Amino acid sequence: MSPYETPSNTHAVITPDCSGLQQPHDAFSTQPIPQSALTDALDRGLAFFASIQEEDGSWCGDYGGPMFLLPMYVAATAICKRPPSETQRAEMVRYFLSAQNADGGVGIHAEADESMMFTTVLSYVALRLLDEAPDREEMARMRRWIRDHGSALAAASWAKWILCVLHLYEYDGLHPILPELYLLPAQAPLHPGHLWCHARQVYLPMAYLYGTRAKIPADPRIQALRSEIYTQPYERIRFAKHRDTLCPNDRSYTLSPFAHLANAAMHAFERLHSPVLRKRALDEVKRHIDHEDRSTNFIRIGPVNAVLNTLVHYFDNPQGAGHLRSWETLPTYLWQGHDGLKMNGYNSCKLWDTAFAVQAIQATPHAETSTAQAALQQAYRYIKNNQVLEDVPEKDRYFRHASRGGWPFSDRLHGWPITDCTSEGFKAAVALEAQATDPISEDLLRDSIRLILSFQNPDGGWASYERQRTGSWIERFNPSQAFRDIMVDYSYTECTSACLQALDTAQQRFPGFLTGQIERAKQRGQQFLRDKQREDGSWEGSWAVCFTYGTWFGVWGLLATGIPSDAPAIQKACAFLLDHQHQDGGWGEHYQSCLQRHYVDHPNAQAVQTAWALMTLCKAGHAQHPAAHRAARFLVQRQQADGDWPREAMVGVFNKTTLINYENYRRTFCLWALGLYTQAHA
């Protein structure tokens, strides 16, 4: 499929109920929509949305997309001898095959049309571990892709790590991840404690597996696989020669000469290393792993270290409590989606979805209806019950920032607070506290604000989980090959905007509280956002596609710092959006925008991006603009009879390359945008 074609799932049924609208010839009308049509759309949208709220008051949904996660999970089931049930097996197979490209391979995410060795070889191995026969037609095509593109020897390093543990690759074919790095003084620039928390938590178990050369015996199934994923006999392969062998599709950046030098130095160290020091280093690494396990209740920060830490426990002691606990939580990452059983990109996205849902519902004129009130009460319960109440024990020793007062992306048991989740959680909590029977204490709300302030970076922006701990120079030593920009927690437009909005809310909620500090933080944040605005008026987004998402945050962030809506920065941003509106009134931005780093149009307008654009225009004072009428009309017409909106292209992103699915975005943002639009016309 070409990047500019529509993924097949965008053809889901659209059965608009157009009361008050004439279809289709007024699709291009520049008149306001009749209030009755808006009311009806919001009524049905809200009823549907309320009907899918969970028992615990949250919204959640499919969080799949990245194609390297389920293979890692399946590898763990094989290594730790925890086979999935027959139903799970069949649904996992369906998932892999639904993502297979026409050329036989599998891309980095489910909608990627370019296959990568990384995800193709991992998927192939997983399918075989799930007992798929090698002569099945799809398997033969996948195998052909692997063999035609350099075999497993050309896979990005994270695939090689998994293959090593499966005894399908040899550790001397990897560049070392030295456990001894964790014995460096904490201030040493190369201490892994300075890395973005996700990279740091992934390389921790990798260091352990490397340091112990953990692998399973090569049983007949592994022997058979060896002959399938390589083009030469396994015993004859000189793995050490293939440390840098890489399929061009897997390469997301070129390796710097510094990294070559560092790798050479680490290999020299590895040849000479002292077993006593290694033992000390492994003990230290294990302490960090145990700390992460305990402080996340064995959920772990994300899916990759969830799998790898499980493997560490298995090799450490298969009968031990750590291994057994791991298997109580690991399956919670599985999700039965429309396209099969997958591993989600997080243990859930409940807090994030719920905080947005609250704000969306609150923005509609229907917030006072009994349906809305009931949903909001429940949602408040979720938000309250999932605020983080304590810092993790020995936080400095284990390189953790404070946590108390924060909100995570998923739930309190996971517990890693995130800058923008804290901000959205705080905004939602404040919006609902007046009607809450048992509200969050003022003390805890103030702690959220202190936490947000403590996260601000010297550049005025906010990163994702922590303050930025090191410079971008360290990206030169990124060993992943397939992911760019994973070594540093940079300041992001989205996170900065969310934090500024929360600080603005805080000033209204707690007049006089930390006034000077909050004002200064807002000014510095404002400058950060101004600096990030592009010449064309847009902001580049990092966590969803892409300029429509970033521009929504850019504009709302600046407005939260007190910039008036007629300021040139805001008007320029709106002009940028107007430039990209489709004829049918919608916006459609292709994920290629993230890769190419300039706006790439999607041939079909997407409800989610249309909603972001409409939300931006409404807050910027343009709800009366013909473009806003056309956008609102587009959203109303796209709504299904059941009140939902059809599933479209995936829009979540990370590390500029990998799409991830936010199943509730289309619902939340369509409601939010239509709500703001309707209020502006009331």
Ligand code: LAN
């Ligand atoms: C997420 C999910 C949430 C997301 C937002 C809160 C939406 C964002 O505004 C800030 C960044 C954050 C927290 C984020 C960062 C990267 C994550 C954790 C993910 C996209 C979910 C999965 C991804 C993680 C890195 C996947 C594992 C892959 C690696 C390369 C380690």
